[in-house]
Amino acid sequence: MDAEMEPAAYLPLLAIAIFAALFAVEKLFPLRTTRSALFGRLVINLAVAGLAYLTAMIVVRPSALHTLDWTAQNSFGLIQLMPAPDWAQFIVGFLLLDLSFYYWHVLNHKIPVLWRFHNVHHIDPDLDVSTAFRFHFGEVLLSTLFRVAQVSLIGMSFITFAVYEGVFQAGTLFHHSNVRLPIRLERLLNKVLVTPRMHGIHHSQVQYETNSNFGVVFSWWDKLHRTIGLNIPQSRIEIGIAGYSMPEDNRLWHALALPFRKQRDYWRKPDGTIPERDVAVVQDARTYLAE
Ligand SMILES: [Zn+2]
Numbered sequence: 157m158d159a160e161m162e163p164a165a166y167l168p169l170l171a172i173a174i175f176a177a178l179f180a181v182e183k184l185f186p187l188r189t190t191r192s193a194l195f196g197r198l199v200i201n202l203a204v205a206g207l208a209y210l211t212a213m214i215v216v217r218p219s220a221l222h223t224l225d226w227t228a229q230n231s232f233g234l235i236q237l238m239p240a241p242d243w244a245q246f247i248v249g250f251l252l253l254d255l256s257f258y259y260w261h262v263l264n265h266k267i268p269v270l271w272r273f274h275n276v277h278h279i280d281p282d283l284d285v286s287t288a289f290r291f292h293f294g295e296v297l298l299s300t301l302f303r304v305a306q307v308s309l310i311g312m313s314f315i316t317f318a319v320y321e322g323v324f325q326a327g328t329l330f331h332h333s334n335v336r337l338p339i340r341l342e343r344l345l346n347k348v349l350v351t352p353r354m355h356g357i358h359h360s361q362v363q364y365e366t367n368s369n370f371g372v373v374f375s376w377w378d379k380l381h382r383t384i385g386l387n388i389p390q391s392r393i394e395i396g397i398a399g400y401s402m403p404e405d406n407r408l409w410h411a412l413a414l415p416f417r418k419q420r421d422y423w424r425k426p427d428g429t430i431p432e433r434d435v436a437v438v439q440d441a442r443t444y445l446a447e
Contacts, residue, residue: 278366
């Protein structure tokens with residue numbers, strides 16, 4: 157490992173510090189009322205996240221770093237073709253990384269085999285900072301293909317890659333958290349960033365709402381692609397996936413085996429009803445963040 161690799165060593169520590177801070181604040185100032193017992197969810201989410209972390213460290217990260225090395229040696233990728241100063245290359249690389257993660261998230265919802273795995277993230281019956289890295293190891297493994305394509309096509313510098321990774325992790329922890337920010341502050345932040353209320357709507361049981369707000373760091377991509385939906389009050393959101401909303405659906409073994417089993421109708425509750433949005437509670441402008 158050369159000196160350039162050093163910053164990456166601090167990433168897990170930084171992520172743990174941000175996790176602890178958000179965990180404390182969301183208990184003091186919760187945004188949504190929770191439905192299930194915290195301890196049981198924590199055990200499941202940390203176990204699922206642990207397997208995801210191992211998969212990322214053993215497969216995804218080495219593949220991405222190897223690809224990054226290869227693009228630098230062979231002057232491959234969009235950024236390498238750009239006759240621009242380093243700072244401009246950094247900005248373009250950073251934006252392209254975030255835009256490509258937006259597309260990857262959309263694909264995880266649109267392609268059935270990817271959704272089988274990504275659904276495990278969505279069936280968490282509550283949404284808080286512990287949901288942030290609750291991804292099935294199969295989703296993480298499949299993302300290797302995406303990461304290799306992403307890194308080689310963009311061809312960003314190592315520093316762009318490392319800085320984005322840190323911001324990506326911080327952003328993921330932040331927008332999954334159940335922290336109640338003052339609405340005016342959140343509206344301001346949301347002009348640039350994906351925030352807890354915006355991502356909370358992405359975890360709604362209403363199909364149309366789950367299929368909105370795909371962004372990770374910047375909120376612009378959803379506005380640009382018209383996948384934004386901010387006009388749902390948090391108090392009206394039922395978190396989870398309707399077809400997997402029974403308490404026993406969120407057991408560890410069930411969650412890990414879920415992608416390999418016969419799939420249910422995702423959008424229908426066990427009692428046969430389909431969660432729909434009462435239009436009376438929805439504000440008109442889809443781009444105005446509801447409280
Ligand atoms: Zn999603």
